[in-house]
Amino acid sequence: MTFASLLALGSCEESGAPKPLQINNALTEAEKEAGKFTAEIMWKMSRIGSQTLSEDGSKLIYAMTEYNLAENRGVTTLWLRDMTSGETKRLTDYTSSNHSAQWLDAENIAFLSNRSGSSQVWAMNINTLAVRQVSNLEKDVEGFGITADHAFYVQRVEVAKLKGSNKYEDMDKSKVRIYDDLMVRHWDYWDDGSYLHVFAADYQDGKIVNGKDIIGEDKAYDAPLAPYFDAAEIRLSPDGQKLAYTCKPLTGVEYALSTDSDIFLYDFATQATRNLSKEAAAKCEEKFVGYDKYPVFSPDGTKIAFRSQRRPGNEADQQRLWVYDLNTDECTYITRGQDYCVTEVAWDGNEAMYFVLPWRGTHQVAHIDLAGNMKHITKGNHDINTFTFAGGKIVANMNTISKAVELYDVNLESGELTQLTDVNREIYDNIKFGEVQERWIKTTDGKEMLTWVILPPDFDPTKKYPTLLYCQGGPQSTVSQFWSYRWNFQLMAAHGYVIVAPNRRGCPSFGQEWTDQISGDYSGQNIKDYLAAIDEVSKEPWVDTEHRGCVGASYGGYSTYYLAGVHENRFKAFIAHCGIFNFESMYGHTEELFFVTNDYGGAYWEKDNATAQRSYANSPHKKVANWNAPIMIITGEKDYRIPYSQSLEAFTAARVQGIDARLVSFENEAHQVFQPQNSVVWNREFFSWLDKYLKE
DSSP states (O other), rough: OHHHHHHHOSSSSSSSSOOOOOOOOOOOHHHHHHHOOOOHHHTSOOOOEEEOOOSSSEEEEEEEEEETTTTTTTEEEEEEEETTTTOOEEOSSSTTTTTEEEESSSEEEEEEEOTTTOEEEEETTTOOOEEEEEOSSSSOOOOOEOOOEEEEEEEEEEEOBHHHHSTTTTTTOOBBBBBSSSSSTTTTTEEEEEEEEEEHHHHHHHHEEEEEESSTTOOOSSSSOOTTGGGEEEEEEEEESSEEEOOOOOHHHHHHOOOOOOOEEEEETTOEEEOOOOOHHHTTSOOOOEEEEEEEOTTSSSSSEEEOOOOOTTTTSOOOEEEEETTTOOOEEEETTTOOOOOOEEEEESSSSEEEEETEEEEEEEEETTTOEEEEOOOSEEEEEEEETTTEEEEEEETTTTTTEEEEEOOOOTOOEOOOOOOHHHHHHHHOOOOOOEEEETTTSSEEEEEEEEEOOTTTTSSOEEEEEEOSSSOOOOOOOOOSSSHHHHHHHHTTEEEEEEEOOOOOSSSHHHHTTTTTTTHHHHHHHHHHHHHHHHHHHHEEEEEEEEEEEEEHHHHHHHHHHHHHOOSSSSEEEEEEHHHHHHHHOOSSSHHHHHHSOTTTOOOHHHHHHHHHHHHHGGGGOOOOOOOOEETTOOOOTTTTTHHHHHHHHHHTTTTTTTEETTTTTTOOSSSSHHHHHHHHHHHHHHHHHHHO
């Protein structure tokens, strides 16, 4: 079985015929001598992407993206590692981006490439490097899978005429959009009437042919789901006769308010489709009205494991492991009674599975059998993001706060990790990073909270350092051992700052109660958690309490805005990126209404809803009269999750009150900054603002 996703590309390649890219990211002598981590050096780093082992575990294919900062774009190449000898070679060059490789047999792989001018499926012999085109479709292929006789692919299909130019063909220059229902936009794009659909196809003579839209050409559904369009939500059975996929068959207001996606099963022989989630709901006490996602067939094809969330409007609900038996039509809740989440599932035979376990601010590999007996395989302060399992071996994609992604062999008995790749060795050999400390801090309600403290390189405990409180986004996302190319703790430390990064209420991996507490209580306990963390660390003699700052993005941007009104002079400067400022306008501006409905407790007009009214009463915009410190506000003009209008409101409030403020608005970015040169500008603005107010 093989699948792929365009999102794995991670490069800035423009559409159309690819342009060859020169890559030379060696450190300069000046950079080596300085030994300081900078944004420019960060963009010289090679970034490992997806990886897959051959069926016998003897060979590993992985993708790697490299950037040319001057050209403002990157290119993704494929690499092969022999697991016995350790020999590594590059399979593709810099003339096109090639990614999401999957094994066809012991000597051949399939992958997505833009070498023809559009994204199509290609195949390569790993020994001769000979390539052939597998798909030649009119539109870009945005995901695929291949078995001996059958295949699937993902393409965009026009379902509705929402643009004036296609609704009224005689008005071809019209730029109007016409809507009768939600959602009119999502994440970073407007609904233009087109959706990603899964096509079932034949695989004949090395070609993907006879594609059939199994979603329905008139269905306004995305499969895989928006906004991430992860093709891992689609799986072919081992014998290639069935296709399991995730779809959310809702439209309009229902779609905006609910997360109710289902697992579907398509039969190539009968061309019939079953909704396994609804069939399971009819036979057990579970209703399956939240997210049901990521079906994975057992090796014998008789079972499908999938992740399910119980509540239909809570995207941060516990990810539970279920198994559907295709022989008996029974559905079993494998992790019943457990208080942890399951991600990245791979079958170990037909009676057990490996998975990624978010655990106390880290991500580990764990093992579970069908009776629910779970054991940890790995331990330590690291994030295992994904893994590939084949031939009795696991290769993990892993990073820490101090090291970007590398690939590691996992000893399945001891959990020992052996590093396989070392793609950024020159940087680690020449650039200094700061110490990362693990601290457990007592909260105001008597609980223990994991807080990472990152110290500057060459830290001297006899000196005082300006200190930053880092506010995490989400709000239900973990402050783990992540390596970020947007909010990089080591980059902040390299500029001479101590970073305090607490896993406040709402951060997963500490039990569902800890995660749930934040919903309906944005201004409550998690704000106290933030202040408890910065106050406790500030007891250290090396924290300059006269020069502390507060920074964050998304929900972290909300936190920054809110803390600016209640901080009681703790902070001398703030930075908020794409933050929520005005709860009422946010409810009308955002797109996935299930998020604000769940986290605020309801709509602002629900006057009898005590939770909702408490949320709106504590919107950050109602505390701007208390703002008394400089604030930088950053936004992306294509951000439709927390639209740029929120940032404009905050900037206006600051300047009208005479507060030092700066607005940094990226016209071609959305909720996050991805373009290389935009990222460097972001960092220059970020540190110049902090240096101005936090360094004498």
